[in-house]
Amino acid sequence: MKKDVRKAIIAGNWKMNKTPSEAKALLAQMIPxxxxxxxxxxxxxxxxxxxxxxxxxxxxxxxxxxxxxHWAESGxxxxxxxxxxxxxxxxxxxxxxxxxxxQYFGETDETVNKRVKAALAAGLKPIVCVGELLWERExxxxxxxxxRQIKLDLFDVSEEELQNVVIAYEPVWAIGTGKTATADxxxxxxxxxxxxxxxxYSPAAAEGITIQYGGSMNDKNADELVGKLNVDGGLIGGASxxxxxxAAIVNAASNN
Ligand code: 13P
Numbered sequence: 001m002k003k004d005v006r007k008a009i010i011a012g013n014w015k016m017n018k019t020p021s022e023a024k025a026l027l028a029q030m031i032p033x034x035x036x037x038x039x040x041x042x043x044x045x046x047x048x049x050x051x052x053x054x055x056x057x058x059x060x061x062x063x064x065x066x067x068x069x070h071w072a073e074s075g076x077x078x079x080x081x082x083x084x085x086x087x088x089x090x091x092x093x094x095x096x097x098x099x100x101x102x103q104y105f106g107e108t109d110e111t112v113n114k115r116v117k118a119a120l121a122a123g124l125k126p127i128v129c130v131g132e133l134l135w136e137r138e139x140x141x142x143x144x145x146x147x148r149q150i151k152l153d154l155f156d157v158s159e160e161e162l163q164n165v166v167i168a169y170e171p172v173w174a175i176g177t178g179k180t181a182t183a184d185x186x187x188x189x190x191x192x193x194x195x196x197x198x199x200x201y202s203p204a205a206a207e208g209i210t211i212q213y214g215g216s217m218n219d220k221n222a223d224e225l226v227g228k229l230n231v232d233g234g235l236i237g238g239a240s241x242x243x244x245x246x247a248a249i250v251n252a253a254s255n256n
Pocket of ligand 1: 013098170174175176177178214215216217235236237238239
């Protein structure tokens with residue numbers, strides 16, 4: 001197992017925070033703080049902020065991502081956004097299957113899979129979120145739950161396409177709760193995910209794929225988390241809304 005064969009990615013998931021002008025201001029604060037990062041730096045922002053965010057980060061090392069996309073190219077899907085729309089304005093990443101979408105908006109593994117395939121076909125890089133609920137962990141079925149999500153969410157995704165996929169392990173009980181998984185818990189499940197990828201694809205695919213941890217990751221705990229062999233960066237909620245906290249996490253990933 002070698003950490004230097006894959007890229008660590010620190011991605012902010014801004015969720016439903018920041019208007020376009022606030023987004024510009026936050027990115028302007030972040031740009032000088034993360035400019036020397038050796039890991040990939042991504043900000044996933046609300047749809048209406050995307051154009052302003054792409055413009056504000058032009059010529060910098062910050063990449064922009066969306067927080068969801070629809071699977072159809074176009075059509076009668078009121079309120080939805082297509083991959084082509086995201087691509088045209090310069091978006092590179094898209095968060096898919098976030099637990100908040102699964103919990104509050106009826107997202108299923110089947111619809112996550114459709115979105116993943118559409119994103120890949122359009123040349124976007126999906127950040128596919130998986131993770132167990134608290135009671136699933138308590139019932140000791142974390143391994144089954146996460147392996148099932150990986151198999152279903154990546155169904156019919158080829159090994160070549162997989163090179164553009166990022167996986168985020170986000171235990172649902174750790175999101176926005178201030179309860180972080182311990183570094184050992186994060187490592188254990190990220191390693192399980194890598195083993196699942198190895199079984200489904202190949203040893204090379206498993207070695208190459210970026211697997212992030214997400215859930216109450218912050219400037220204080222990032223160093224220990226990203227120091228783990230199978231944790232290739234993080235997907236950050238709350239702490240990604242504060243420039244110096246986000247930058248500290250980027251630095252932790254750059255130094256590991
Ligand atoms: P928090 O970092 O706020 O716990 O959110 C994590 C998350 O859901 C990132 O997608």
